[in-house]
Amino acid sequence: MLPPLKPGVTLAQPGGPVIETGRLKLRQWRGADVAPNTAMLSDPGTARFITADGKPVTDELVGWRNAAIMSGHWALHGFGMFVVEEKSTGKFAGRVGPWFPPGWPGLEVGWGIAREFRGKGYAVEAARAAIDWAFATFELDRIVHCIDQDNIASQAVARRLGAEKGGQFDLFGHVADVWVTSPANGGLRRQIETDDGLD
Numbered sequence: 001m002l003p004p005l006k007p008g009v010t011l012a013q014p015g016g017p018v019i020e021t022g023r024l025k026l027r028q029w030r031g032a033d034v035a036p037n038t039a040m041l042s043d044p045g046t047a048r049f050i051t052a053d054g055k056p057v058t059d060e061l062v063g064w065r066n067a068a069i070m071s072g073h074w075a076l077h078g079f080g081m082f083v084v085e086e087k088s089t090g091k092f093a094g095r096v097g098p099w100f101p102p103g104w105p106g107l108e109v110g111w112g113i114a115r116e117f118r119g120k121g122y123a124v125e126a127a128r129a130a131i132d133w134a135f136a137t138f139e140l141d142r143i144v145h146c147i148d149q150d151n152i153a154s155q156a157v158a159r160r161l162g163a164e165k166g167g168q169f170d171l172f173g174h175v176a177d178v179w180v181t182s183p184a185n186g187g188l189r190r191q192i193e194t195d196d197g198l199d
Helices: 031-041 043-050 060-077 122-137 152-160
Strands: 025-028 083-088 094-101 108-111 143-148 162-173 174-181
Touching: 025 031, 025 094, 025 122, 031 043, 031 060, 031 094, 060 108, 083 122, 094 122, 108 122, 108 143, 122 143, 122 152, 143 152, 152 174
Parallel strands: none
Antiparallel strands: 025 083, 083 094, 094 108, 143 174, 162 174
16 A cells, blocks of 8 residues: 655646547556456466466566556557446456557557456457557557467457458467458447457
């Protein structure tokens, strides 16, 4: 827990885009997101595909570092993965959005939805909104999605987004497929598909 502020003192607050869909709010990170992000990453099925080593996060400090990396991308580059918040409950539902670390095959829009929020179409809904935002914001002819070859659920999300396989990439020491979304095959679409169980 951080120490309380002295009277009259305020800290810098992140300002940035907030994207709203029918059911979700995509926003920047807050301190309160560290614990639910860590809980999401503690699930072995989730961690297998979205942690760097494929292992569940079982340590509070490792969870904090992961959230710091996510929010730090915003500080360094002015954009990054959004926290996905379920509008009806205000709960952290996952993280979705643009990501471009060194050596990446292009600007990626990735997704990770917490187990309790899967099966509602949230990955597709949030990723489509993030893709639209990225195409509207950057001069891009494509957005990539680096997906482990065993990650059947994320491959289904990519197909729902209109992405197509476009090559392979060494993702933390193993081969992943690079799926590609272009404005022609998937960007700037507004239809939201729900209740498909594919996220």
